[in-house]
Amino acid sequence: MTHPDPPDVSERSASVRALVRGLQILTLVNREGWATAGEIAKALGMPRPTVYRLLETLEEEGYVTLSSSANRWRVTRLAARLGDGYSLISEACRIVGPVFGEWGPRLVWPLDFSVYHDAHMIIQETTHSRSPLSIDRGMMGYHMPLFRTAPGRAYLAFCQDAERETILMQLRRTAGPEDMAYFVSARIDSIIAEAREAGFATRSDGEFRPKTSSIAVPVLFKDQVLGCVSIIWSRSALDMVTAINLYAGPMKTIASTIAARLGDTASGGFSEPTPAA
Numbered sequence: 001m002t003h004p005d006p007p008d009v010s011e012r013s014a015s016v017r018a019l020v021r022g023l024q025i026l027t028l029v030n031r032e033g034w035a036t037a038g039e040i041a042k043a044l045g046m047p048r049p050t051v052y053r054l055l056e057t058l059e060e061e062g063y064v065t066l067s068s069s070a071n072r073w074r075v076t077r078l079a080a081r082l083g084d085g086y087s088l089i090s091e092a093c094r095i096v097g098p099v100f101g102e103w104g105p106r107l108v109w110p111l112d113f114s115v116y117h118d119a120h121m122i123i124q125e126t127t128h129s130r131s132p133l134s135i136d137r138g139m140m141g142y143h144m145p146l147f148r149t150a151p152g153r154a155y156l157a158f159c160q161d162a163e164r165e166t167i168l169m170q171l172r173r174t175a176g177p178e179d180m181a182y183f184v185s186a187r188i189d190s191i192i193a194e195a196r197e198a199g200f201a202t203r204s205d206g207e208f209r210p211k212t213s214s215i216a217v218p219v220l221f222k223d224q225v226l227g228c229v230s231i232i233w234s235r236s237a238l239d240m241v242t243a244i245n246l247y248a249g250p251m252k253t254i255a256s257t258i259a260a261r262l263g264d265t266a267s268g269g270f271s272e273p274t275p276a277a
Helices: 009-032 037-044 048-060 087-107 150-158 161-174 177-185 187-198 240-268
Strands: 064-066 073-075 111-117 120-126 201-203 212-221 224-234
Touching: 009 037, 009 048, 009 064, 009 073, 037 048, 048 064, 073 087, 087 111, 087 120, 087 212, 087 224, 087 240, 111 150, 120 150, 150 161, 150 187, 150 201, 150 212, 150 224, 161 177, 177 187, 187 201, 212 240, 224 240
Parallel strands: none
Antiparallel strands: 064 073, 111 120, 111 224, 201 212, 212 224
């Protein structure tokens, strides 16, 4: 019986180096939530062509995927299984893109999907770049405060009581003057109560971005808030009562659609690629 010649030292070294670099990329993308190839190359000190090649390999094997709304990479459920439970949020992000693609042209005003991380809401998917009415660009990855934004208020209103208490304890220690005022006046309590009653949260008083207002609805899956979908419009174009009449219903439908598709995917098997044998 003949045996194939073992790889020489240089081949083994190249393979190990590629594996290490691939793991570094996977770790970075998982930690940051998303990243462009250029950001990965800069952070890890790798040549950009090498990053592109390794990302393509990781994509072929089912560990990363390119966002449908921006040139950014994120981990898939397959990779998230190796981590600490990020899989549902990662899968929700994958589902959001097509749902926004369906609703964005109908609602026209920009839509965002944001998730909670370290006392902020971070935008993971957005239609700002495609909306003709957007006054903001480059919103992917944007960090938003909790008390002064509709997504932050929606998240606080609908997350589990224990998580809310933990978040509020953290904010009491770290909040700046603008947010501390909500504790002093107990205004955050009324905001949470109103959001829970309505099923959505609002921002209308120019407390965060003076020129815009927004409505946010939580995406609920098995009593867990995976994130919040929101619509943003110019305050000079619409008052809040009109906006609620126009958009609260569609935003609830968008949130429930994302949750339903996530449920269908979970029950029927996730559609991401199976790793090659």
